[in-house]
Amino acid sequence: MIKYKQFTDTMAASFYENPDLKRERQSCNFDKDEITNLIDGNVEKTKYRRELVEYILSDPSLKDPIPVEYLSHEEKYAAELKKACLLVQKMREPVPKEAKFETLRKRQENGKPLDIGVGPSSVILKEGNALGLHFVMFIPAIIGQGSTEQQNKWLPRALNLEIIGTYAQTELGHGTFLRGLETKATYDPDTKEFILETPSLSAYKWWPGGLGKTSNYAVVMAQLYTKGKCEGIHPFLVQLRDETTHEPLPGIFVGEIGPKLGLNSNDNGYLGFDRVRIPRDQLLMKHSQVLEDGTYVKPKSTKLGYATMVYVRVFIVQDMAQVLRKAVTIATRYSCVRHQSELKPGEPEPQILDYKAQQNKLFPALAASFAFHFAAEKVWNLYHLATENIGKGDLQMLPDLHGMSCAMKALSTSETAKFVETLRQSCGGHGYMVSSGFPRLYGIATASETYEGENTVLWLQVARYLIKTRMDGSGGQSVAYLIGSNLPDNKAVDLSLDGIINLFQRVAAGYVDLAMKELAEHGRQGMAPYDAWNHSAVQLIKAAQAHARYLVADCFVRSVKEDKLSGPVRSILNELCEFLLIYWLFAELKTEHLSQLQAKYMELLSIIRGYAVNVVDSFDIRDEALGSVLGCWDGNAYQRLFDEALKSPLNRNAVHRESFEKYLKPLMKSKL
Numbered sequence: 001m002i003k004y005k006q007f008t009d010t011m012a013a014s015f016y017e018n019p020d021l022k023r024e025r026q027s028c029n030f031d032k033d034e035i036t037n038l039i040d041g042n043v044e045k046t047k048y049r050r051e052l053v054e055y056i057l058s059d060p061s062l063k064d065p066i067p068v069e070y071l072s073h074e075e076k077y078a079a080e081l082k083k084a085c086l087l088v089q090k091m092r093e094p095v096p097k098e099a100k101f102e103t104l105r106k107r108q109e110n111g112k113p114l115d116i117g118v119g120p121s122s123v124i125l126k127e128g129n130a131l132g133l134h135f136v137m138f139i140p141a142i143i144g145q146g147s148t149e150q151q152n153k154w155l156p157r158a159l160n161l162e163i164i165g166t167y168a169q170t171e172l173g174h175g176t177f178l179r180g181l182e183t184k185a186t187y188d189p190d191t192k193e194f195i196l197e198t199p200s201l202s203a204y205k206w207w208p209g210g211l212g213k214t215s216n217y218a219v220v221m222a223q224l225y226t227k228g229k230c231e232g233i234h235p236f237l238v239q240l241r242d243e244t245t246h247e248p249l250p251g252i253f254v255g256e257i258g259p260k261l262g263l264n265s266n267d268n269g270y271l272g273f274d275r276v277r278i279p280r281d282q283l284l285m286k287h288s289q290v291l292e293d294g295t296y297v298k299p300k301s302t303k304l305g306y307a308t309m310v311y312v313r314v315f316i317v318q319d320m321a322q323v324l325r326k327a328v329t330i331a332t333r334y335s336c337v338r339h340q341s342e343l344k345p346g347e348p349e350p351q352i353l354d355y356k357a358q359q360n361k362l363f364p365a366l367a368a369s370f371a372f373h374f375a376a377e378k379v380w381n382l383y384h385l386a387t388e389n390i391g392k393g394d395l396q397m398l399p400d401l402h403g404m405s406c407a408m409k410a411l412s413t414s415e416t417a418k419f420v421e422t423l424r425q426s427c428g429g430h431g432y433m434v435s436s437g438f439p440r441l442y443g444i445a446t447a448s449e450t451y452e453g454e455n456t457v458l459w460l461q462v463a464r465y466l467i468k469t470r471m472d473g474s475g476g477q478s479v480a481y482l483i484g485s486n487l488p489d490n491k492a493v494d495l496s497l498d499g500i501i502n503l504f505q506r507v508a509a510g511y512v513d514l515a516m517k518e519l520a521e522h523g524r525q526g527m528a529p530y531d532a533w534n535h536s537a538v539q540l541i542k543a544a545q546a547h548a549r550y551l552v553a554d555c556f557v558r559s560v561k562e563d564k565l566s567g568p569v570r571s572i573l574n575e576l577c578e579f580l581l582i583y584w585l586f587a588e589l590k591t592e593h594l595s596q597l598q599a600k601y602m603e604l605l606s607i608i609r610g611y612a613v614n615v616v617d618s619f620d621i622r623d624e625a626l627g628s629v630l631g632c633w634d635g636n637a638y639q640r641l642f643d644e645a646l647k648s649p650l651n652r653n654a655v656h657r658e659s660f661e662k663y664l665k666p667l668m669k670s671k672l
């Protein structure tokens with residue numbers, strides 16, 4: 001028998017590279033850096049990210065002494081918070097004078113702080129971190145909802161982490177239906193204060209990230225009452241804990257909600273108020289105000305108060321592209337090194353990557369990771385343009401931004417969750433191990449389907465926009481194809497990318513019309529409009545999903561056409577784009593079109609097989625960031641699986657003495 005230790009000595013040496021992966025890499029015929037730069041944004045951004053990741057990973061104090069999965073709930077929180085705090089501190093210190101950190105040092109010398117961002121922070125914070133909401137929602141809420149004065153007062157403190165905040169909106173009783181929130185903020189003109197009150201159990205805030213133990217402030221969404229009238233939900237900046245002792249302030253009931261399916265290092269929390277008073281100027285007043293005498297000044301649109309959610313929906317699309325890149329890197333590399341079964345009788349076991357059925361599991365996800373990357377870029381640009389216009393008082397782009405951000409958030413999260421599960425299955429039993437990295441990625445993708453607007457609810461928001469556009473022609477750019485004379489023509493199927501986009505529009509427009517027919521039919525039968533809407537929900541959601549696929553597909557096609565790509569990378573992206581478009585069409589089309597597309601799909605599977613490993617290499621994800629024994633760059637999967645298993649506390653001794661003596665032995669010795 002060959003003992004485990006012998007393998008460690010020989011195969012885990014740093015020069016090891018699995019021969020199957022090596023062969024794929026030797027046949028690479030495109031510039032991997034070009035794809036890396038494309039994803040980062042440009043060459044300089046790649047250089048910056050690589051240096052930053054190296055800087056973070058080279059710090060021993062930021063390493064996990066043991067895998068966090070072996071820690072208790074409490075230890076997990078403490079360990080990840082420690083890393084997050086050390087990371088923030090590290091970003092403030094001067095970078096050492098080493099050539100490998102030159103870009104970072106120059107940035108600091110030019111007075112620019114090191115910006116941690118989503119990618120680099122996730123290199124060491126993989127289980128959801130307690131400071132995430134501070135950066136992703138608390139600060140954006142102050143910027144998006146606070147007046148200039150309020151921003152001047154609170155932003156510097158928040159940016160310096162002198163105060164740490166979260167976004168407290170969801171309650172035990174209501175998450176989706178914001179008009180139903182119960183937390184009250186009643187204005188008292190005598191003291192010029194708001195009184196915050198949690199009137200029932202269901203009114204307790206429930207879920208906010210970092211609320212349980214970490215945050216000492218929160219942006220709290222509450223129903224605003226002034227002069228005896230409810231003006232709807234508004235954002236209030238509320239101090240929760242003493243800034244020195246961190247003890248909850250009088251009247252504040254705050255705690256943590258317990259273990260979840262994933263993201264367990266984040267202390268999601270609950271919060272209640274017992275007549276807590278805050279000054280008038282802690283209502284965030286960019287869009288609406290309460291004057292000293294209690295007069296309410298309306299916003300230009302009541303939906304401006306929802307802007308922080310729109311921002312995060314846009315952010316999530318980017319996050320999903322990142323999650324997909326990780327998942328598909330793991331599964332593709334593992335499929336390259338794993339050999340199983342027999343393809344040709346009597347021949348050696350093939351790489352599982354050579355099975356068409358396996359390619360069919362991997363390559364749609366590979367293609368989708370690019371599609372969501374480009375979609376995220378587009379909706380991010382739209383967000384900035386719309387916000388700039390809103391700042392000038394022009395709200396025209398608001399409905400299109402809402403429609404597009406809902407559509408892209410819902411599609412990117414639902415597809416990513418589905419793909420991560422398929423990719424896990426593609427790694428067989430080993431994919432089920434925590435050390436494969438899939439459970440963590442699945443935890444993030446499924447949470448994203450729910451938070452920041454549950455997907456079904458967002459699909460119905462998209463459908464509302466589509467139906468309205470079809471009826472009165474009022475929609476913006478993203479739905480222009482649904483308006484009167486712009487409707488896509490019914491020409492025969494043409495397999496060019498533009499032809500397929502036309503087909504996507506036809507499919508989406510067809511579903512919208514079917515939903516309209518259904519609504520009208522219910523109306524004719526005497527149903528009230530809201531009942532007809534409920535009865536047509538299945539069809540409405542189909543229309544919204546087809547529209548979202550069209551939006552993302554269209555972005556992909558346009559991005560591939562941009563001139564900045566070299567010939568080889570352009571053809572790879574072109575093939576991946578065509579492949580994804582056909583994959584999505586399969587779900588929608590009737591049989592007459594299928595055979596035409598099936599042959600093309602199978603041909604593309606073979607083409608993509610040729611470069612898949614090199615494309616995932618070009619995602620440039622360091623092993624430490626990937627966090628997967630199956631997906632490491634060297635392909636040494638079995639060795640790493642074994643190394644990880646030996647870290648289990650159950651392997652410390654050959655016999656688990658206490659349980660053997662106390663339970664197992666007496667059981668085995670006892671007689672019936």
Ligand SMILES: CCCCCCCCCC/C=C\CCCCCCC/C=C/C(=O)SCCNC(=O)CCNC(=O)[C@H](O)C(C)(C)COP(=O)(O)OP(=O)(O)OC[C@H]1O[C@@H](n2cnc3c(N)ncnc32)[C@H](O)[C@@H]1OP(=O)(O)O
Nearest residue numbers: 084118121131132135175176178303306319402451452453
């Ligand atoms: C060291 C540490 C370093 C850290 C570094 C930082 C990096 C961190 C790493 C982070 C990594 C990843 C990023 C992801 C992180 C994400 C974290 C997220 C955590 C989760 C937070 C939350 O979940 S917050 C709570 C979110 N809640 C929701 O989304 C609620 C959903 N519900 C709604 O939005 C509304 O209620 C709904 C839209 C469903 C209905 O609203 P209602 O008022 O009832 O409106 P309707 O009647 O349906 O419609 C009326 C009209 O209004 C239009 N409309 C609705 N919403 C909007 C809108 N937002 N904008 C514009 N218009 C809107 C609607 O279309 C109707 O229009 P019409 O013309 O009348 O048809």
Ligand SMILES: Cc1cc2nc3c(=O)[nH]c(=O)nc-3n(C[C@H](O)[C@H](O)[C@H](O)COP(=O)(O)OP(=O)(O)OC[C@H]3O[C@@H](n4cnc5c(N)ncnc54)[C@H](O)[C@@H]3O)c2cc1C
Nearest residue numbers: 167168169170174175176207208209447451452453454456
């Ligand atoms: C990991 C995580 C982190 C979170 N972080 C935060 C945070 O930081 N701050 C915060 O405020 N909140 C946070 N949330 C809460 C989150 O925003 C809500 O859970 C989410 O918006 C869904 O609301 P809900 O839980 O009330 O679900 P519900 O709305 O009760 O949904 C239950 C079901 O009802 C269906 N449903 C509801 N309304 C309709 C409708 N109109 N038509 C058809 N079907 C409908 C839904 O589709 C779903 O199937 C977080 C949640 C999670 C899971």
